[in-house]
Amino acid sequence: MAFLSYLINGLSLGSVYAIIALGYTMVYGIAKMLNFAHGDIMMVGAYVAFFALNSFGLPVIPSVLLSMLVTTCLGVVIERLAYKPLRQATSLSVLITAIGVSYFLQNGAQLLWSSSTKVFPSIISSGAIKLFGGQLQISYLTLVTIAVCIAVMVCLTLFINKTKTGMAMRACSEDKGAATLMGINVNRIISITFAIGSGIAAVAAVLLCATYPTLSPTLGSMPGIKAFTAAVFGGIGSIPGAFLGGLMLGVIEILSKAYISTQLSDAIVFTVLIVVLLIKPTGLLGRKLNEKV
Amino acid sequence: MLKVENLVVKYGMIEAIKGISFEVNDGEIVTLIGANGAGKTTTMHAISGLIKPVSGSIYLDGTDLTKVQPHKIVSMGLAQVPEGRRVFAQETVEENLTLGAFFRKDKDKIKADMDYVYDLFPRLKERSSQLAGTLSGGEQQMLAMGRALMADPKIMLLDEPSMGLSPLLVSEIFSIIEEINKKGTTVLLVEQNAKRALAIANHAYVLETGTITLQGTGQELSRDARVQKAYLGG
Numbered sequence: 001m002a003f004l005s006y007l008i009n010g011l012s013l014g015s016v017y018a019i020i021a022l023g024y025t026m027v028y029g030i031a032k033m034l035n036f037a038h039g040d041i042m043m044v045g046a047y048v049a050f051f052a053l054n055s056f057g058l059p060v061i062p063s064v065l066l067s068m069l070v071t072t073c074l075g076v077v078i079e080r081l082a083y084k085p086l087r088q089a090t091s092l093s094v095l096i097t098a099i100g101v102s103y104f105l106q107n108g109a110q111l112l113w114s115s116s117t118k119v120f121p122s123i124i125s126s127g128a129i130k131l132f133g134g135q136l137q138i139s140y141l142t143l144v145t146i147a148v149c150i151a152v153m154v155c156l157t158l159f160i161n162k163t164k165t166g167m168a169m170r171a172c173s174e175d176k177g178a179a180t181l182m183g184i185n186v187n188r189i190i191s192i193t194f195a196i197g198s199g200i201a202a203v204a205a206v207l208l209c210a211t212y213p214t215l216s217p218t219l220g221s222m223p224g225i226k227a228f229t230a231a232v233f234g235g236i237g238s239i240p241g242a243f244l245g246g247l248m249l250g251v252i253e254i255l256s257k258a259y260i261s262t263q264l265s266d267a268i269v270f271t272v273l274i275v276v277l278l279i280k281p282t283g284l285l286g287r288k289l290n291e292k293v
Numbered sequence: 294m295l296k297v298e299n300l301v302v303k304y305g306m307i308e309a310i311k312g313i314s315f316e317v318n319d320g321e322i323v324t325l326i327g328a329n330g331a332g333k334t335t336t337m338h339a340i341s342g343l344i345k346p347v348s349g350s351i352y353l354d355g356t357d358l359t360k361v362q363p364h365k366i367v368s369m370g371l372a373q374v375p376e377g378r379r380v381f382a383q384e385t386v387e388e389n390l391t392l393g394a395f396f397r398k399d400k401d402k403i404k405a406d407m408d409y410v411y412d413l414f415p416r417l418k419e420r421s422s423q424l425a426g427t428l429s430g431g432e433q434q435m436l437a438m439g440r441a442l443m444a445d446p447k448i449m450l451l452d453e454p455s456m457g458l459s460p461l462l463v464s465e466i467f468s469i470i471e472e473i474n475k476k477g478t479t480v481l482l483v484e485q486n487a488k489r490a491l492a493i494a495n496h497a498y499v500l501e502t503g504t505i506t507l508q509g510t511g512q513e514l515s516r517d518a519r520v521q522k523a524y525l526g527g
Contacts, residue, residue, distance in 0.1 A: 164395075167384075167388065167391070167392065167395075168395065170381070170383070170384060171381055171384070171392055171395075174381045174382065174383055174384075175379055175381065177343050177375070177379070178375060178379040178380075178381065179392075180341075180342070180343060180363050180364050181341055181343070181367060181372070181373050181375060181379075182367065182392045182393060182395045182396075182440075182444075183364050183365070183366075183367040183368050183395050183396030183444070184364055184392075184395055185362070185364045186364065287383075
């Protein structure tokens with residue numbers, strides 16, 4: 001029974017990783033860049049939600065929506081100002097810029113909101129459903145987290161597979177030049193991708209802070225790195241891959257904390273990543289690039 | 294219809310196109326022949342806006358394409374079948390064709406054009422739900438041509454459509470180019486297969502290291518001693 005409870009906690013943590021990883025992987029799939037500032041965009045989302053709930057006293061849903069709106073705009077602005085001028089540059093320049101943006105956001109947050117930690121208010125009632133005569137308890141928060149993750153995943157998949165913009169995104173991820181020849185505005189598609197990835201990062205931020213309610217300007221960096229790992233784990237660029245990678249990472253992390261060692265859990269997570277990449281370099285669901293000439 | 298004037302394109306410090314001028318009239322098939330690295334594909338990319346020229350103009354029915362956003366060029370009636378086909382390998386044949394009509398809003402006409410493409414290339418119809426990456430080279434070339442036709446273009450640019458295809462398929466592709474042209478689409482064809490290209494061209498230009506060195510009707514050039522020596526294995 002303890003195992004089941006750890007597993008569910010792992011899925012819950014993994015859901016948060018998965019939502020962040022979806023943003024990473026979408027941006028990589030389309031813009032072919034690693035947006036290392038993604039975790040920090042999430043951090044900004046967490047602060048916006050915090051102020052909306054605490055200072056303005058808004059209800060939960062409007063706070064989340066406001067936070068999403070802010071991170072969406074932030075993502076688009078960052079892309080426009082920092083990444084778009086580097087479209088023809090080498091990927092190393094873009095990577096360094098992304099790390100720069102990450103530090104900029106962290107320090108900006110420190111300046112605006114100070115480096116002292118804040119406590120995120122509890123947003124979901126602390127009850128739990130009891131199964132097996134009370135032996136297994138699943139908190140509402142856990143259920144909500146997993147449900148939201150599945151909902152985000154389903155919406156995103158439908159968007160990409162069923163809409164015209166989604167089709168344009170798929171075309172851009174394969175060949176931007178050919179997409180331009182089809183009349184697709186590649187810059188606009190990249191903007192939309194950043195908007196969506198950053199918007200859902202706010203959802204992850206609220207779920208993360210509901211579980212671990214300590215706010216600090218660096219709160220995005222570790223989950224950011226974990227989510228990036230999850231995206232690579234699942235096969236970067238693949239949306240189901242990010243979902244699967246996130247969930248697996250969460251489960252491995254919680255199980256190793258429970259059964260092996262709390263201190264070593266991160267090391268174990270990264271060891272598993274290395275092993276997976278050794279066996280399957282493109283990640284679990286990543287596809288091999290087969291080019292026919 | 295299409296008029297290129299003093300076009301100069303550079304890759305960094307290297308001047309790939311050194312001020313070329315040429316013209317494609319309404320209803321014609323015009324070909325640009327030349328060896329590898331002569332600048333044929335660069336010229337095509339410049340016309341479609343994939344690379345920005347350093348100077349010069351490209352007029353499509355009087356509008357200077359160098360001042361138009363690249364993704365808007367196809368909606369002005371200029372479609373390109375790029376070198377190496379560049380079909381969307383992870384999309385189905387039908388999705389590739391739908392992408393060809395991406396900017397269009399006229400749903401009924403799109404449907405009619407899709408039927409026309411399937412008539413022209415029955416093999417694509419058989420494979421409409423197959424991923425484009427699983428098609429053979431010849432089928433991918435047909436798909437790339439079909440995809441360009443889905444834009445309902447006034448002028449179609451074809452970059453090395455015969456590359457890597459068997460002689461039988463090359464004949465098929467060239468007869469389809471003539472058929473498309475007869476239906477009223479102007480064609481600008483870039484080819485290394487000079488013999489075939491000159492045989493169907495109204496007008497031809499020879500491109501050598503970024504400069505046009507010869508021009509004339511297709512027949513004139515195929516009889517020209519220099520062309521025969523350099524490009525026709527004569």
